[in-house]
Amino acid sequence: EVQLVDSGGGLVQSGGSLRLSCAASGFTFNNFAMHWVRQAPGKGLEYISGISYDGHDTYYANSVKGRFTISRDNSKRMLYLQMGSLRADDMALYYCAKDQNGALDSWGQGTLVTVSS
């Protein structure tokens, strides 16, 4: 069974940094692109970052470009999102998700990032 477990969220001051992690199991991790999606309280889904199966290609939404860095460690079956220069509008539930045929077929449970001023 595919399982994605998100962790690393918490309370951080505006301007601070945080690293999110996603532990994968139940599938051949190094065969699949992976992504991060966030959802602000009461709002819709926002795609923020993706990484190819081998880590060589990455993508960032304009809203996080230059502040967030996606990475993966295939030997540990881990996906990461390093977040910096955090601001109030980054406050959201962050999900990691697995890519299958151009869709996100498995999702983590989400980890909450709260930014205080």
Place this chain on the structure above:
Amino acid sequence: QSALTQPPSASGSPGQSVTISCTGTSSDVGGYNFVAWYQQHPGKAPKLMIYEVNKRPSGVPDRFSGSKSGNTASLTVSGLQAEDEADYYCSSYAGSNNFVFGSGTTVTV
């Protein structure tokens, strides 16, 4: 990348059908057959319901169907059931490991 356009809400009685539209551009919906639909119940992670425009993952009822014409994709839920009441989001691949989501539609049964 702008969000795909969905109606904020849709509704139907049990047993009826509801169709949700998702309008993008030739750079996303119109340019790729990688349109997906997700169902999200309150407090839960999204669940993939449709991928590649009209394919259903294992376990998704055949009451859910998808289609696309030009820059607009659609999700139809037939034979509405109480458990279908949820938020629905479309998404499209937009090139270079990039996806774009729709604004979301709340379906009321």
